[in-house]
Amino acid sequence: MFILEKPYVSDLLKNTLTELKAKVLENETARAAMQDYPLSLVNEQDFINFYKANPDQPVYSNSENAINWIDNNLTSSDLSQKIRLFKDKAAFRDLVKDLYPDFFYKTVPFEELDSINPKDLPIPCVIKPSVGFFSLGVHMVESIQGWHDAVSAIKEEIEHIKTMYPAKVLELDMFIIEQCIEGEEFAVDAYFDKEGKPVILDILGHLFASSDDVSDRVYITSTDIIQKWHDKFEGLLTEIGKRAGLKNFPLHIEIRGDEKGNLGVIEVNPMRFAGWCVTDLAYFAYGINPYKYFMEGLTPDWDDIFEKNKDKVCAMAIGEIDSSVDRSKIKGVNYESFNSYFTKPLELRKIDYKEFPIFAFMFAEFEKDNMAELKKFLHADLSEYLIFE
Template structure:
């Protein structure tokens, strides 16, 4: 069963729902989507949707967006999902769960209004500060020295003012923050699910790369044969432990984690009920022919040995066109998407977004050969100004 919600449903997800005739909750988003599909979505009114779930011994539910968390909490309490969602969505509760596996990990929560009271000199550095309930890298900062704190605090306050009304509080709540020790190592993300028997099934692993040591933005993720073969077993071992701790079954999720040079894996956060946000999980389709929605809903498992044949030297990248905080959104006149596309060897799909509303110009999926990796390094470090035409200011006499 599907719950489709704002801010974005990809054509791929919509066509999957239409083709498989999966029951879809009728809400504002799904009703709007149903206007331009040939076969039609299998829409169910709220009461029908709830009753269908009640009639099943086990129910497999996927939501593309955390905007639906409020509806799930208010209507599906009998499934046990609201408690599971809160356990992972609240980063403080998630850390408390993980204490059984990582007893020495340092973290604590603090109200936004009390950030000015922090005695930063008493906190071990580097540390990460972010909203306890967050989305993307909104409000996330790394603090390496005492001197950096004043600047970071100022940026947090400015960003909170800008983003506090952009998403529902279940998705992004800037009222409380978590401070935690910095997790060293390379960063990754995984789209996976626990099946009806509680077994974790990995559908994709993405490596998150950064432009500098203090960069915490979401600009580039990529997947490849090397990434999958090197890290899949390590990820599966962690997920088995996590599944036992939380008792997870029929549960899709997107988890971010780091792997240190000692091969130790440490979760950063786990986003419940969905795969990579804004339907960017579709990169698994471009890279490996895996429809992550169908695999979860039909409880399918990838045959990785076959899937990865012939994939040597190829990287499948997700480029997030996030607008720099220093750019006034009102100053942007146009964004040159054609120029952007021309700067890549093999762009696969471009998805545009309203930067004033969401803080990003869109997403780009690419296929990049190892020999052309420079195109990824270039966009990773770009502030995107080469693609932006700014409005002309009128000087008054």
């Protein structure tokens, strides 16, 4: 069963829904996305009845915008409670706190941020909405002054953020302060099968331009990354799944890992894989269709994948628009020039920059011994691709 919501429904997802003859909830987003596809949508009451008949069946949403509908309608199981457990970062920290007994975290109401004495914090640290998405409202704090700067920035950002995403996706009344987790950052798309066993579908390395960068500009995946981290991440997911009682449940989890194999969970996003259908990177890189694998309980043949894809790296790069840019002054994007930046582009997705501070998602392939092009992109001024009035 699928619930489609904004901000983005990819062609791969639409084609997969059609192929599987999937039960897709009829709503405004689904009608717009599937209008040219031969798939009958399921009205709201029938969708609820199908779920009630078998609440253990797999349910997937491409966007956390669906959480409010799930809370109000799929009430015949504990699905909403499991979603809330992961969406609320503080609740999740409570779930795993004995795994990380020395880890500092503290929840603070928005209106009390000014009362926090940064001298009492384990700087460097991170402050972010307790319920959040897509690095919105996230700030790295590396000094006493950095704390005051972060609080000021949050106050400026908060009203703008509210206009982009529903309240269930970002709840800006409560923030969590966490100590920094050391190591490389990864994002993992996985699901728990009907027996509760975790199945990893992709591991993405998160590249940063600097130590204080918290953007999502570039993620990469490669067989080297998966071979090194798969078993460690699978063990962590097994523990989380046991504690939360997860079965037929998809998630996107962000993890840091150091060279000693120590792991720290940054956050868990329930009900979906990588947002904006970025999970499709697994398909471009390895031929893994994450939606089909979850619905049909399939497991990747990693040995075969490692052999066939050992010399390449695939990346997802975001065409971000800096917050200093007045988007109302943009009259177009030079997509041809943006596309030509990449030596081997796989798919360019154009995004409505009037609605979101993004103009494109790019999927591209690279030789693993030649990553200079991608590293340069991390520091690029992407406003050069914008056309102004």
